[in-house]
Amino acid sequence: MGESVAWVAVDWGTSNVRAWGVSADGGIVASARSEAGMARLTPEAYPAALDLLLTDMAIPAGAPLEVLICGMAGARQGWREAPYLEVPAELGGLALSAVEPLGTRPGLSARIQPGVCHKGVGSEDVMRGxxxxxxxxSRLLPGFSGLAVLPGTHCKWAELDGRRLTRFGSAMTGEVFEALAQHTVLRHSLAGDVVESEREAGFDDGVEAALARPERLLSSLFRVRTGALLSGKSPSWCRGFLSGLLIGTEIAGFRNWGGDEEVPLIGSTALCALYGRGLAAIGRKSRIVDATDCTLAGLRAARELL
Amino acid sequence: MGESVAWVAVDWGTSNVRAWGVSADGGIVASARSEAGMARLTPEAYPAALDLLLTDMAIPAGAPLEVLICGMAGARQGWREAPYLEVPAELGGLALSAVEPLGTRPGLSARIQPGVCHKGVGSEDVMRGxxxxxxxxSRLLPGFSGLAVLPGTHCKWAELDGRRLTRFGSAMTGEVFEALAQHTVLRHSLAGDVVESEREAGFDDGVEAALARPERLLSSLFRVRTGALLSGKSPSWCRGFLSGLLIGTEIAGFRNWGGDEEVPLIGSTALCALYGRGLAAIGRKSRIVDATDCTLAGLRAARELL
Structure with a gap:
């Protein structure tokens, strides 16, 4: 398999890393992944972690090889810092702004793409990956302009004009959900088997409450508990309500972003489905676009535009 | 000391319990506390936990004794459930609505006061204590009517008309702060010695951001991290900013409650000082009222009004 690999695309995340061998005609001919995310590595440990991925893909050591990397390998705590581009940012220049990390084996030419930041006082923000x-x-939806949403641990809202990123914002929704569900009194209301219809009803109630009073989040959260205590709400309803409250509040905070275009949602299918349901509540249409397809198309495009 | 105790006042919390021996003329002549809060006790364990407190106060076993209890002992998971009063609630009737728990030693007459709830669909809420x-x-500030705020793990906002509680709301601000500060990526930005002036500056920045965009909390939270990452903000600033964002968002959610009266703040002095600083940012005056004084005055008043 290794013979046909022309270059290697790598998405280096916080908790894991994925690599794909790409053939000369752009097809994926090999892939590998590991748990060697940024959170587990010192800078010196990256070359060996990369070599392991190449070995897993049966790519012979010693031969010349080009590797293009996006994500947390370029963070200050990563392999080598790849300074942020600033918005408005021409994403076509990502590979051009990439940095070459140290310590790779002979013949291997690795580059790490930068993230993007906003330095405005009072609205500092960052993304990497x-x-x-x-x-x-922008490659998968040629000519697309408007709002895209990338749900996840730290969800990103981004306005694109073709390959130009004009502005973006983050929301800690996913991580806040986990912290509240596991480490507050609300956890007592969430334990139990999931009944999907009840969870959906709870989610819709949460979105409705959040859109009506987004500034009341810290109070509405307590209704996860009082709903169980006073109104006999089930754990499934409570879990859906907590999720709906948080996603609904996030949507309320960004509701004036974008126009009437269908909103691409990039992330895990289950999470994107919830965002789609929440966006529908404010009359916005959306569609799910596969996240891995976007990552690969982005690395391919960056390399071609170099 | 035990000889002069006419009755015993008890505040039974989630994580600890405090008791006071009150003389016939209303003075405190003994006190005791323990870690035997509701979270650590089965219903059967309460009588022994109470006996230990009485022993600590040198109150002789066997003699007739009246004990009036407020707080979590009356929760469903407590000693015996004391059903909630509903708002609007006449707080003068708290002792009248108290329940008698089981298993106390001969001669001991214990009563547990109810909490208060709001059962309105979509705004269920509860308080106990x-x-x-x-x-x-209402006893310490005769004739007071208006808004009072009780900062804590779950902060309560309450509108009083004399002894009548007309409405109230909860906010999980204290518990959300702890969950975010300890169990999210924000913890990396908070570690370090506290420089008070930087923390105050961060707090004020957080309150300002929250009052300007209270619906953007989930995004503004990320600025704790980006402030450290992009603008070199210190851990003290970040800690203050997180606190100011949360308290400011809570205040924004309740900003139309109450009138122009000075707002009594009941809770720990340090936390009440932060709420006072936040309330000042929307032009509201406040004063700190000692929380233990309020609890004792409340149990005394409830007993007298029986």
Whole structure:
């Protein structure tokens, strides 16, 4: 298999890393993944972690090889810092702004793409990895302009004009959900088997409450508990309500972003489905676009535009 | 000491319990506390936990004794459930609505006061313990009507008309702060020695951001991290900013409650000072009222009004 690999695309995340061997005609001919995410590596450990992935893909050591990397390998705590581009950012220039990390084996030419930041006082923001998915989106949806949403641990809202990222914002919704569901009194209301219809009803109630009073989040959260205590709400309803409250509040905060276009949602299918349901509540249409397709299309596009 | 105790006042919380021996003329002549809060006790364990407190106060076993209890002992998971009063609630009737728990030793007459709830669909809410502090407040500030705020793990906002509790709301601000500060990526930005002036500056920045965009909380939270990452903000600033964002968002959610009266703040001095600083940002005056004074005045008043 290794013979036909022309270059290697790598998405280096916080908790894991994925690599794909790409043939000369752009097809994926090999792939590998590991748990060697940024959170587990010192800078010196990256070359060996990369070599392991190449070995897993049966790519012979020693031969010349080009590797293009996006994500957390370029963070300050990563392999080598790849300074942020600033918005408005031309995403076509991602590979051009990439840095070459140290310590790779002879013959291996690795580059790490930058993330994007906003330095405005009072609205500082950063992304690493999503900028590559957004470049990929511009390849997958030629001519697209408008709002795209990337649900996840830290969800990103981004306005694109072709390959130009004009502005973006983050929301800690996914991580806040986990912290509240596991480490507050609300956890007592969430334990139990999931009944999907009840969870959906709870989610819709949560979105409705959040859209009506998005500034009341810290109070509405307590209704996860009082709903169980006073109104006999089930754990499934409570779990859906918590999720709906948080996603609904996030949507309320960004509701004036974008226009009437269908909103691409890039992320895990289950999570994107919830965002789609929430966006529908404010009359916005959306569609799910595969996240891995976006990452790969972004790395391919960055390399071609070099 | 035990000889002069006419009755015993008890505040039974989730994580600890406090008891006071009250003389016939209303003075405190003994006190005791323990870690035997509701979270650590089965219903059967309460009588022994109470006996230990009485022993600590040198109150002789066997003699007739009256004990009036407020707080979580009356929760469903407590000693014996004391059903909630509903708002609007006449707090003068708290002792009248108290329940007698099981298993106390001969001669001991114990009563547990109810909490207060709101059952309105979509705005269910509960308090247990704070209703007694509010009754106490009406005793400490005769003729007071208006808004009182009780900062804590679950902060309560309450509108009083004398001894009548007309409405109230909860906010999980304290518990959300702890969950985010300890169990999210934000913890990396908070570790370090506290420089008070930087923390205050961060707090004020957080309150300002929250009051300007209270619906953007889930995004503004990320600025704790980006402030450290992009603008070199110190851990002290970040800690203050997180606190200011949450308290400011809570205040924004309740900003149309109450009138122009000075707002009594009932809780720990340090936390009440932060709420006072936040309330000042929307032009509201406040004063700190000692929380233990309120609890004791509330139990005394409830007993006298029986």
């Amino acid at each position: 999503e900028e590559t998915q957004l470049l990929g989106l | 704070e209703e007694t502090q509010l009754l106490g407040l």
